[in-house]
Amino acid sequence: MSFRRSDAGVSNYKHFLGVDLVAYVEGKTDVAYWETLFVRFRPDLKVRYEKKEGVENLADIIDAVILGRISNVVVCRDADYVPLIAGWTTNNRILRTHGYSFENDFITPEAAATVARLIAPEQIDETFLQRAFRRYLAKLSKLGEWLLRLDVGFSATGEGLIVRTNPRDLMTGDDRRGYDFSENDARARLAGRGQQNAAAAIDFDQHGSIYPRYFCGHSMLFVLFNWCRVIVQRRAGRPQNASNGVIMHHLFSHYERLVATSTREFMARQLAAV
Template sequence: MTSRTTSGIRNTDLFYRKQYLVIVEGEDDIPFWEMLFPKQISNYECKFKQVGGSEIKKYVDAVYTGNANFAVALDSDYRLFMEKIHDHVQIVETLAHSIENLIIQPMILHGIIRIASRQHEYELNKIEDWFNHFNEVLYDLMVADYMIQKEGLGIKCLSKDCRRFLKNQKTKEPIFDISNINNFIESLNLDTKKLDLIKKELRDHLTHRHIQGHFLFSSSLYFVNHEIQKIRGTKVKRSISNDDFFTMLILECQKSLSDYTDLQILREKANQAAQYVVELISKV
């Protein structure tokens, strides 16, 4: 992607007359933020522009320097742990690692499995048990990944696919191997004293809310496909793809948006950002 100049970023809104602009990291983020930002305010329609994760910092900087008549919506990543959450009305960010950490919830997966498996009596507690397993077994791995990023160590820890940490990588049964995880963390050669201290500091934080979103997405998709396969057996013609799973998550989330306090808080912040931006551009 071509890098934008400071003046180009400052004048971004000029290309969107009678629209208020929301800058996002990627095109996959748009369906999520569309749920939260008002479609129209004072005859200004919402318009999203994706700029890429490497570019979005320039737009955030423009907001802080007062050279931005747009809003920015982004993942907080590990900034919540670092106490570096952005404090500006024009910036809206997830109070979990990523979008995926907000939309992947037990009730959301419950809706997807019930529909895809044709078993409307599917029990929610099966999903809750798996979330408990995920939160417990992968906590240390999340902490190690956070420490690496916090310290700027440049070590590769988590990937987008969780398969390497499963007990059975062939069947992809979504049960994680604690011995494999511990051996992997040991191989990173991290400062154990610092690691243990961070483990204590973050103990009250749930893994599924703060581990990298793509890793959670991969894990949840393996779980959903595994559960559907158990129920339907040979009737299942193919596994749910990444794209289809994301679409299902968004659709289920839309149906029950009012049930989630985090999303309601985020929607209010998005509304405040939109109103503020419209006031700015209406004065130009």
């Protein structure tokens, strides 16, 4: 443990481990995600992953990297709303997800079709699934974009509008029929805010559409998995059981094929600069 008690100790920790870099990440699942990216885009590097259980526990390391006090490390974190609210501090040793968190990488028609086919008891046409998910996502985006911009604005000044710990928040429907946003619930919550911490004025034009890229990743993954189960039930019968861990491993294994080109290129550029 003495290697971690000083900046010099942190910088030299890689020598103790016999690796090229030590990567500090937020949690267990993040290790699997970032390991997938380093294997694909930087196979020349031997990396040791250290999970810190939350972005708040990465703060001291991030500050030390920015100030140049430590070396031989990278910090891999969720972007959250930081690029939208405060802008991102560019540093080749501080890596971020393309969207809110790594889950958002997989909110694509390709990933949706892959998950649905994985749990389907019989084959479903891949093109059909991709088109169906694209339509569903377009439907969600009509309210999702508006809600997300409000949540970012409120989060910049205090408490956000969306309860991010509840993936069903401000949604109507159920696990059998599927989910959509409830405009009535959203407007009622907005009206209930009154004058409580007004939303910050944020210029979103430079970012283009931010839904689903910056919507809470856990919520988006819930929506994706539920949609897959619903569409499979309708087209092929009862979905087969598959844990979230098994599904995520499958998605990670086919990362480059399933994520958007813009996401893949963004992550490749980041890792190339390490």
